[in-house]
Amino acid sequence: MTAQALETRALVAGYERDLPIVRGVDLNVRAGEFVVLLGPNGAGKSTLVKAIAGLVPIHAGAVLINGEDSTFSPPHQKIRRGLAFVPQTENVFATLTIEENLRLAADILPNNVRARRIDELYAMFPDLAARPSRRAGQLSGGQRQMLAAARALIVAPSLLILDEPSAGLSPKIAAEVFARLQAINATGVTIVLVEQNVKAALAVASRAVILVEGEARHEGSAAELADDPIVAELYLGAAKAGA
Amino acid sequence: MSLQVVIDGLVAGAMIGLGAIGVTLTYSILRFANFAHGEFIAWGAYFALAVSGFLGVLAPSLATPIGPFSFGWSLPIAALGAIALTAALALLVDALLFGPLRAKGGAIIILVMASFGAALTLRNLLEFIFTSRPAYYAEGLQIALRFGGVRATPDALLCLGVAAIVVVAMRFLIAKTAIGRAMRATSENPQLAGLAGVDIRKIVRIVWILGAGLAAIAGIMVGLLVQIRPTMGLDLLLPLFAAAILGGIGSAPGALLGGLIVGLAESITVRLIGAEWRAAVAFVILVAILLLRPSGLFGRPE
Secondary structure, eight states, X not given: OOOEEEEEEEEEEOSXXXXXXXXXXXXXXXXXXXXXXXXXXXXXXHHHHHHHHTSSOEEEEEXXXXXXXXXXXXXXXXXXXXXEEEOSSSOSOTTSBHHHHHHHHXXXXXXXXXXXXXXXXXXXXXXXXXXXXXXXXXXXXXXXXXXXXXXXXXXXXXXEEEEOTTTTOOHHHHHHHHHHHHHHHHTTOEEEEEXXXXXXXXXXXXXXXXEETTEEEEEEEHHHHHHOHHHHHHHOHHHHHHO | OOHHHHHHHHHHHHXXXXXXXXXXXXXXXXXXXXXXXXXHHHHHHHHHHHHHHHHHXXXXXXXXXXXXXXXXXXXXXXXXXXXXXXXXXXXXXXXXXXXXXXXXXXXXXXXXHHHHHHHHHHHHHHHHHHOSSOBOSOOSOOOOEEETTEEEOHHHHHHHHHHHHHHHHHHHHHHHSHHHHHHHHHXXXXXXXXXXXXXXXXXXXXXXXXXXXXXXXXXXXHHHHXXXXXXXXXXXXXXXXXXXXXXXTTOHHHHHHHHHHXXXXXXXXXXXXXXXXXXXXXXXXXXXXXXXXXXXXXXXXX
C-alpha cells in the first residue's frame, strides 16, 4: 500500500473563525503523486494550501504530513517533516542575495551537507548560479520563481506544495516551470499544485481535485477531468477558453 | 568647534547608539516601537550596581580600581551578570505582556501602549527598590588624560572602545551568521521565514536577549560616565528613537551612526547655545528625518 504524503480530514480554515473559507475538505495525496487543485476564483484553493502550511488558522479538522499529525504545528516544524511550500507572491527574500536565500533554507540541514545541496540546486537552476551575490529583489519574475522553487527544494522535501507558480509569467517561462515540476515529481517528490492555468496543469498532473465554495466537489485523474465536458462547463471555464 | 566637543559628542553618542541598536532590532523584528527599552537601560545599570556591590562586599579586593580606570574587577564581572539579568527581564516582560498580545493578534498601537505601561511599571519598581537618589559605581574622582588640547577620562575612552567592538560584533552577527540571516529574513517576511525553516519564536527570544543585553551595556556606560538614576532610561528615550530612525530601522551600524550624530549634535548645541537645549536636539533631528528621509540613512523604503 502506498503511503499517504498528505491528508486533510474535514478541514475548516480561514482568517476568521466565524467566516471559514475552507469548509470541511478531505484531501488524500499518496506519496509520489502530482495533484492539482482547481476551481473558480474564491473557491478556497490558496487558503487550503496555506492552512496546510500553517499560514492560515485552522478551526477544525486535521492535517497529516507523512502520517504525522501537523494540524497546529508552526511552519518551521512542518518543513522538518518533509513539507515545502512556495507561496504565489513574496516567495523570496528580496533584501537577501540569491546565495543568502538558499543558505537560509539550508541552515536546517546538517553542516556537512549544506554546501553540497546548494551546489546541487545551482546545477539544477544554472541561471541562479551565474550571479549568486545578486539581491533577489533584482530578479525577473521567472528567476524569482526559480529561486523560490530552489529555496523550497534545498531541504529535499518529500512533499512540495506550490500556489500558482505560473502567475504573472510569460507562456514560455510558465511552460518551463511546469516541465521542471514534472521533472521534480519524476524524482519521487509528491507535488500539490494550485493553478489557474487549467489546461497546462492537467497536462502535467496525475490527478485533480476541484474545489468550489470551500468544499472538494470532484476529483479524478487529470485525463478524465480534462475530457469531462460537464466539469469543464461548470468549473473550468478557463480550460475551455484556453483550449 | 573644538575637538573636545567632538570627543564629548562621540562618548555620549556611543551610549545612545548602543541603546538604539536594541530599539532598531526589536522594531524591525517585532514591528512595534518599544517605549520600555529605556527602562532596560536603567535596569541594566542597577543590576550591575547591585551585583558589583555584592561582589565588593564578598571580596573587597575586587573593588580596587584597575589601572587608570575608576572601577575594580567587580564591575566587568557584574556587567556580565547585568547583561544576563536584563535579558531575563526582557524575556519575562515578553512572556507576561507582549507575547500574549501578539498571540491575540493585537494591533501595533496596543503593543505600543502596553510598552508605555511596562515602562511606567519598571521605572517605578526601580525607584521603589533603589530610591530616587543618584548612585555611582565608584565614588572617587577620575583624572582626565590630556591629548594635546583634548581631555578624556580613561573610562570614557574605554566606553568608546567597547561600543566600537560591540557594533563590529553585531555587524558580523547580522551579516555573516545563520542567526543573522534568520533575523534579516524574519524582519522582511516572517511568514516566509517560517516556511524557510526559521523558528520565529526563537528569533523573537534572541532579539529580546540581544536588545536587552545591549541596553544593559549602554546603561552601565551611562552609570559609569554620568550617574545611575531610575529615570535615566526615560531621559535617553528620545535620543534612542532619534538615533534608530536616523540610522534606518533594522540597521545596527545605522543605529550606532545615528547615535553618534545625535550625540555630536547634543554636544555642539550645549557648547553653542546652552545645556538647557540639549533635550530639544534629538526631537529636532527626529522630526527632520521623519520629514526628509523617513527610511533613515541605511533603512529600506517601505
